[in-house]
Amino acid sequence: MTNQPARAVARALEPFAGQVYFAPECHERYQALGFGPSPGDGNGVQLPNGPAYFCSRGSVMGQVSGEVVAAAFGVFNPAAVVPAVSEGWTLTDADTICAARTAGAVDQLRRILGESPDGLDEIVAVLRRATDGLPVAGNPLYAGLVAQDRPNDPLGEAWWLTDQLREFRGDVHVNAWTIAGFDAAEIGLLTELYWGLPPRSYVRTRAWTNADLDAAQERLESRGMLREGALTADGRAARENVEVLTDQGCERIVSGLGDGLDTFVSVVGDWSRRVRAADGYPSGPKDVAPRSAN
Template sequence: MTNPARALAGALEPVIGQVYFSPECHAAYAELGFGPSPGSSRGVANPDGVAYFCSRGSVLGQVPGTVVAAVFGVFNPEVVVPALAHGWTLTDAATIEAARTHGATAQLVRLLGERPDRVDEARDLLARTVEPLRPEGKPLFAGLRALGLPGDTVGDVWRLGDMLREFRGDAHIAAWTSAGFDATEIGLITELFWGLRMRTYVRTRAWTDAQLDAALERLEARGLVADGVLTEDGRAQREAVEAATDRMCHPIVAALGEDLETLLEILRPWGQAVRDGHGYPGRAMHDLAEAAAQR
């Protein structure tokens, strides 16, 4: 295993990130007045933007869109702020958070069964991993931890895994902001780092062409991008962001110790089952990130 922190993030991603594609979540949000899933991609239901911002942001409490935009980091506040303003007219944070938890757990039960293989072992390992983690500078992790555990084994596994997923996400934002990138710049340079064409994945973050044009000009002026590709310095600086994220996730790896391989052995078949059941996209950003790390 060349990079334990990234390996764990990749194994967790489909099992935990399936919450954003769960038909059970989409149905629950629609009952609250949100829009339905706006279609699907290769059989995987896409998230409704307003429900996404409110449901994921609900772990912070009933906060305004400016706070959610700041904590999520990569989305255009011009879209996030009105989305939250509308969403909080439909429901409150506690209600949509409960719908999120129920929907995420329900999809896992549907795809993996009520007692997935080695689920108790996974729960114990995840709980041991989360226990020593510090909350400072980790707002989404801290918000999830304050919620406690749902109280059923599959739900507990999902919540603990979500804590680890958001811990890395919080760390990643700290890494790229301290490296001097803004949200549009990190979006564009990450696409090239992953081997994607620019302005493909970053489009999901709702930035305008003018905002992306300006970001590309800044990256070119700093010598990080030239003729639509990463320069040597650009690749080094983007990899340094990932390495800084890994360092901040060292407490996760240390807490697991030699049992990291055991947890990966449990999670990887679950993740494949979730993907096979159209609960999560088959080719996701963590796959691309892991491939980029090997180049």
């Protein structure tokens, strides 16, 4: 049985929290540190520069190596992550890019939502309850965010706390598919088909080579998860079970929201819709997939 509240929370907060990776205000700050500009756009939404993305998101854990970043993010090819992070740390340090990340994310939200969108104070109070007592064990990106200084303004705090919830779910998700026996290339192939995307489209944003994907596909076919490039019933059930395990791991968030759950989903969901409408976050995974997938 799926935990619908956990998924409703994830859907509501994703664009509001995840807009940090597409915010022009972030990209401009990273470029000022020496990183390359946004490499283009996905249906009007600015896409992130690779080294800046890996270093900025990873910076919440400190100035760690590319191997640590690859391990925490889970789904990316370490062969791409490690040199990108090494390059990034020649340009800046973790504290500097982490501060740029926070400032840029909040600036985009101010531009789109205003300084104090309706319901902000109530949502901050609800988020404090939801994040109180979440475990750090096995959750490296969430733990890194907890260690960061709390922004001193309500909108900044709301973003910081939703980013914690987003990374907590992401950490749980990596643990879930790892426990289920999948590797990163395999879960990428399964996920894009589970989402209804063309084969080998979105997974290419994770820097896997054709050889990597060929080998992963062969492994999945041998386990009965794929047949002729499509999900089998067993493959779909296995991928859905990863989501169920993730939902179960996020039950603490739902419990923490308590009677504020409906308010959170409604208010933060509305903020997220406004962020998407302003091209602050993609309309879906297809917007960030390479145009010439094969």
